[in-house]
Amino acid sequence: MDEEEKPVRRLSSIVLIIIVVVLALSASALYQAIDLYLKQDVASGYYLLIGFLGLAFSIYMLLQTRRRMRRFALKTTPVTTTITCQKCDFKNLREFERGDFILKEAGSCTKCDGTMLISAIYRELKEKVKEERF
Amino acid sequence: MDPSQILGAQFGGEGPLGWIFQVIFTLLFIVMIFYGQRIQMYVMIREIQGSLIRLRFIRDKGVKTAIDTIKEIGKPETDPTERVYQFLEYVTILPQSMDPAGIVWKLEHILDIREDRFKDEVRLMAPSADETNVNNLENTLEAAAALNIIYKVIRHFYILGKKTLSLYIIMQIQMLLPLIMREAEAYSSALKAFSYGQPIGDGAGPLVAAKLMHGRRKKKIEKDCVVAKVPLEGRTTYVIKAEGPGGNVGKPGEAIKRVIEETDGKVATIIMIDAALKLEGEKPGEVAEGVGAAIGGPGTEQYKIEESILKYKIPIHAVIIKEDIGDAVSPMRKEIFDAAEVAIDRVKRLIREKTKEGDVVIIAGIGNSIGVGQ
Numbered sequence: 001m002d003e004e005e006k007p008v009r010r011l012s013s014i015v016l017i018i019i020v021v022v023l024a025l026s027a028s029a030l031y032q033a034i035d036l037y038l039k040q041d042v043a044s045g046y047y048l049l050i051g052f053l054g055l056a057f058s059i060y061m062l063l064q065t066r067r068r069m070r071r072f073a074l075k076t077t078p079v080t081t082t083i084t085c086q087k088c089d090f091k092n093l094r095e096f097e098r099g100d101f102i103l104k105e106a107g108s109c110t111k112c113d114g115t116m117l118i119s120a121i122y123r124e125l126k127e128k129v130k131e132e133r134f
Numbered sequence: 135m136d137p138s139q140i141l142g143a144q145f146g147g148e149g150p151l152g153w154i155f156q157v158i159f160t161l162l163f164i165v166m167i168f169y170g171q172r173i174q175m176y177v178m179i180r181e182i183q184g185s186l187i188r189l190r191f192i193r194d195k196g197v198k199t200a201i202d203t204i205k206e207i208g209k210p211e212t213d214p215t216e217r218v219y220q221f222l223e224y225v226t227i228l229p230q231s232m233d234p235a236g237i238v239w240k241l242e243h244i245l246d247i248r249e250d251r252f253k254d255e256v257r258l259m260a261p262s263a264d265e266t267n268v269n270n271l272e273n274t275l276e277a278a279a280a281l282n283i284i285y286k287v288i289r290h291f292y293i294l295g296k297k298t299l300s301l302y303i304i305m306q307i308q309m310l311l312p313l314i315m316r317e318a319e320a321y322s323s324a325l326k327a328f329s330y331g332q333p334i335g336d337g338a339g340p341l342v343a344a345k346l347m348h349g350r351r352k353k354k355i356e357k358d359c360v361v362a363k364v365p366l367e368g369r370t371t372y373v374i375k376a377e378g379p380g381g382n383v384g385k386p387g388e389a390i391k392r393v394i395e396e397t398d399g400k401v402a403t404i405i406m407i408d409a410a411l412k413l414e415g416e417k418p419g420e421v422a423e424g425v426g427a428a429i430g431g432p433g434t435e436q437y438k439i440e441e442s443i444l445k446y447k448i449p450i451h452a453v454i455i456k457e458d459i460g461d462a463v464s465p466m467r468k469e470i471f472d473a474a475e476v477a478i479d480r481v482k483r484l485i486r487e488k489t490k491e492g493d494v495v496i497i498a499g500i501g502n503s504i505g506v507g508q
Binding site: 025050076077079096098099100101102103104120122123125134 | 348465
């Protein structure tokens, strides 16, 4: 039940070409920046800025596309069934099975032979606790 | 010095690279002036396209789940795929509202026909399914149909936007996309829950009622509802819920009306427990109180309850368990399950504070009873 399926989705070729071109231009701008810096030219600063901006842009684009592709999956959280003995309160936790429902009798207790009852069915989400300002 | 020289000087002046940057900036400037809005529109169209691909994936996966479940539970002799696709296209034509008098009953009648038709279809598709599974399969198919209609509406606006190149058509759908995607994802998890028969967040009300009536003698009342007479805090309470564990919401309005009439209107108070949509920032499973008929849906059941309480001047209280749309149709979260106990305490407190010993009280747990017995 805990499955994650991914559909086929390729990176657009146009986007890929743009990223490659920007990467090549950024690399040459950085090279030019070093060259001009050695010649003590003030324009080296501009090249450095452009080079880094281009590099940042292309890396960001690549990461964004990867992130989008990862988000393209359907996640399912496991659902837990809790079975409790009506007599001795013994609890048994297991993964949900088809046919389970809350307040269904689920056999007899292994400890005291009392009646076992499905007392809870839920999914537990483990969310990152963020401190909210509001 | 002409502008090209100034620009060139900014990027090193001499050399081919300076010229390349100069040309790029000039072109960008011109393109942005003339085609800025069009580019923005294409970006939006691409965004819608991405969401549409995801919606199609969710819809296809949902339909596949529904077909697989029908095959597994219903054991049909023929392949149900074609029939499932026909089911997805069913339409419900709502009654004419130009003369609104009596529209509640007309709407109820149409909805009853719809439900009967859906159940008949499911019985034909899944001949081996018992009543509980027929209800669950019907819910599964309804969730698949909802995903299908979301996909088709977005596709309609996407194609229309591309055809007309109207910024406003594209913009309105692009702005609503985050909410639409959330809803589609909620239906997707609902479909999974329905196909397995798992309790969902909307079942918080029936869960409270089930806990109160457990171990008592139950009687079937009205359509798909059960009632149990439960002594609570020295009062006689009639606890009502939709019959589980199959997925249905029953007709709690009709059931409440029947109990009121059976007791000749001598009901001290009615307490309704239901799941309600929370606002962003509120925690799921928060319990709140109020007055009024806590019931959603098309409004026919709420109307019946309000008519009955008005006739006998019965006070009505609401206990709501907060959750978002995703939680309401997904397998029940632990926070919502735990909130049922808090809601029971609130119900008991309300009974103590608002009624006297020996009074008759109606407690109705509203919502989908899937995965919740009694």
